[in-house]
Amino acid sequence: MAAERKTALVTGAASGIGRATAERLSRNGWNVLAVDRDTDKLGWADDCDNVAGHAADITSQEANLEMVAEAERLFGPLNAAVLNAGVTGGGGIDDLSFEDFQKVISVNLFGAVLGVKAVLPSLRKNGEGAITLTSSTMGLAGDAENWAYCTSKHAIIGLVRSLSREIGWQNIRINALCPGPTWTGMTGAIKEVAPAHYEHMKQSVPLQRWADPEEMASVLEFLISPAASYVNGHAMVADGGAMVGTGLVLPASSGKAAIPKEIDH
Template sequence: MKGIEGKVALVTGAASGIGRSTALRFAEEGAKVVLSDVQVDAGQEVVNEIEQNGGEAVFFEADVSKEADVSDLVDETVREFGGLDFAHNNAGIEGTPNSIPDMPLEDFQQVVDINLTGVFLGMKYEIPHLVENGGGAIVNTSSVAGLTGTPNLAHYYATKHGVIGLTRSAALEVATEDVRVNAVCPGAIETPMIDRAAADNEKVREGLLASEPVGRFGEPEEVASAVVYLCSDDASFVTGHPMVVDGGFVVP
């Protein structure tokens, strides 16, 4: 894709799933990649894979719910590679299912802290560097959960709706600074999150599969392609957009 080679990309939640695939895809396109996660060993394994394929990458441990961690992460990225061009704010958790009356506040707050505050903090510290660098692009991971609703996952769905709101507001704030801000909204993707949701319950997996009109789960690489496209020059007139990558999930 145009405009990726030689640039610097930061990916959070990069140890597995969509984040891992996005880091690998950025590297394939010639970007220098900074990976971050709380899973240190798995994150370093992705770095090793990138390096074995001739790419440049480094891993920094960071908890996106902690402001100091995010600030340090962005600073380390700039120190390591001399700047920042792209960011994929991807780290997130699904939370423990529960009804709103029965949901402990700490459970709700944990999902908000990681899924929503984490995206806010990412942009808070990424945007100044992108502006100083003369432009760039941010992609935040929302979900089809940001466009729909379901019982017993109010915390997750609320945060994913919030990510779209943050994305649209940020896009307008920096529209004249040559910085674009978009989101991806994945459907049911074959990731560890799906595995956890369907653990020891094949009916859950079957139900998730039935929700996909195309008759299959998406692959993390398919979402990664959308993320890298949104960062590329091919998407130079796209900003404030929640791009759905869901096999038709939200159509019916």
């Protein structure tokens, strides 16, 4: 007899990491509610029996409650939630307006908090469950002209660490994924509009390439799966090794000067 399908809700599922995750979960035996505010790009869900697309703006408390109600109506209480929707928000401190900062925080942080609040009662009905929030390597380190985004992603890790301490006894795990540069709708244009920046980012990754969204989906699937049953409160980095260095010394493969073997003092 086939194993009973579990149910996951994935936000930001119209594109990039969210879509790759929703598709992967559906292939691997999950029912999936694929949530996004961009309904035009959710059409892919129509071709999958066990996936339903759902329009929601995660900055709305009501929309968060409705998406969980819809998942329960279609598939029953949630076993997992991949709260992944996010937006960029570059600009220096003198350039990015406070209103634009609020927009970034409203999606990346408030949206995540509203999502957690909405999914928890549903997960509790199953007596166990798992949540992932998508942070970033920029949730672990700062970057020039990216303070709004970095701030929002640092906050996600604080949220995950705090809630893991609070809800672990309910048998609900919560973890963060910290992706490095990944080819998605969010970042795909960089190669064309800022080729030097694209090259710099590539050189900064020991694997010398950006990630495919599927490489993030596999980590997110792991984090909500029984294989990660003792992983809780963790900020899991998947960045091709970029964050383990200081970034101060370029590898010889970059074609730029590495540290000489001998230095004449």
